[in-house]
Amino acid sequence: MPTTTDTESGHNDGARRGRPGYDQETVLNIAVQVFNKHGYDATSMGTLAENLGISKSAIYHHVPSKGDLLRLALDHALAPLEAVGEDERARAGSAGERLEFFLRGTIRVLVERQQYVTLLLRLRGNTEVERSALERRRAMDRRLSDLVVAAQQEGSLREDIDPRTTTRLLFGTINSLVEWYRPDGPVSAEALEEHAIGMMLDGLHTRGK
Amino acid sequence: MPTTTDTESGHNDGARRGRPGYDQETVLNIAVQVFNKHGYDATSMGTLAENLGISKSAIYHHVPSKGDLLRLALDHALAPLEAVGEDERARAGSAGERLEFFLRGTIRVLVERQQYVTLLLRLRGNTEVERSALERRRAMDRRLSDLVVAAQQEGSLREDIDPRTTTRLLFGTINSLVEWYRPDGPVSAEALEEHAIGMMLDGLHTRGK
Structure with a gap:
């Protein structure tokens, strides 16, 4: 890398x-x-x-x-996020497993680099540095989207929500974590990861209801 | 009102x-x-x-x-959002039903008043007008939190995720919609509502897996 x-x-x-x-x-x-x-x-x-x-x-x-x-700060968010997608575990195994690894890895980077990711997510694209960072974000969107398509095809993800919307719901939910999560608060980074993954993949409804 | x-x-x-x-x-x-x-x-x-x-x-x-x-613009977001919580359907029926009404109503306002809600969500709290709007947002957080607690108590929401985190995951996911949803795009407002509610309450995993 x-x-x-x-x-x-x-x-x-x-x-x-x-x-x-x-x-x-x-x-x-x-x-x-x-x-x-x-x-x-x-x-x-x-x-x-x-x-x-x-x-x-x-x-x-x-x-x-x-x-x-700005460019250096943005790279502090982008480089580890891109590394998640490059990891072997995002490239081997069932599509469902690869997707879950990708989502969990992204959540971890968000927590570890919260200020830098916040900066990245608030970019407006008014300068060349910003537009280049947004292009790298779009490449990560495409990677997640590919995983979603593969997971839907293998039958592990529901297909009534189209892949594009699924991708945006997933990244939207994960990105929103930087807005409220406080590392010194009562929720540990591990619990945050479990809870966010739990809602996105299994939902908040009690199962069997 | x-x-x-x-x-x-x-x-x-x-x-x-x-x-x-x-x-x-x-x-x-x-x-x-x-x-x-x-x-x-x-x-x-x-x-x-x-x-x-x-x-x-x-x-x-x-x-x-x-x-x-700014104050007038923020009220264009806050007044209809507050009206959802005041609606009779957010106050009658099972806690699960009231919660779902509240979530759906909030999504609808986000779509209808997207620019105004975006402004509200990006506030930094540097001025008195901003702080007053953030106080009104916190009151809505408390209302959602009360619904979540009630829905967990009646057994319709899973209890392994604490109410505070559940509330933040829900509002985080819903708020993130303003960042990517385009009313002139391929996803209708009705489909957006169904998809977001579907992920949050039932999850993206295929049921029965």
Whole structure:
């Protein structure tokens, strides 16, 4: 997975170049929170500098532009999401099993990279960096859609809901988790995964009713 | 429901006061699209004027401030959503039936008022108007939560997922519909409602597997 490797070596470079107390990763972590709070469009480099407690030129020391910050932040969400689809378990076994692995893996990335995925999901596509990220999201949609079609064909998923709608209901439900899930709340990441999978695949109705 | 009545009489006043071709409703419809595209924080009255093709002072003729535009727009989502919970069918019958009525009614409002609900769901709570709308959303959360508890107690909903998580999974799934549903696409509003309810309550797995 060259994307992941590139990203990681990029972080190391950033860390080496960074000032004491601020590596690129820290700058990114704070930047993504500010983007999520005020919206990417509404966030100036000045606002970022204020939140980081450093000067604008110190930010430019880490990244050349606001667009580069966004690109790096988005890759923190996209690379692990894409890795789920590349995993052998998303490619071997029955379609039903592969689909469930894909859904569970996606939920795990959402929990682990919640701020970054939130940023990704709120993109409006106003810039080239945003449009390129949205294209990578669409590629993941197609992968899920292929799994849904295969699972319907093998008879493990109901066919009265067309594959396109099924795909959107699944990703919609999973994506909505970032809006309310709190890792420090009463629901563990494992329970969240079980509950979301439980509703999507088996429904909330008591069985046998 | 005094809120609805107030709003509607407000619209009529706006329409009477408005210039030819622009009543308050039209201004709102365009404003909500611009807010959704650029984010509320990032949208200036100047940007709104540009999109409306009128001067800033002509907007002030319709509403005193950007915050008032937001408040009116949010009420277009909140009033009909609250009306679903006030409906007799959300208050009579078995808990399972009341819950399903509530969920279906909410989906219908989302489709009918998609732009306004999108605005509501993207609020960040940075202003008083936003916080007041979020408080009204929380009241709806409590109403759904009460229905979920009652449905679990009567045995129609599974109890292995706690009521709070169930509530959030349900609203998360329903809210996510505004992100992808297109009223002019191949899925009718009725089919969307059936499909979303079908997944949430009965799951996507083939029954009997």
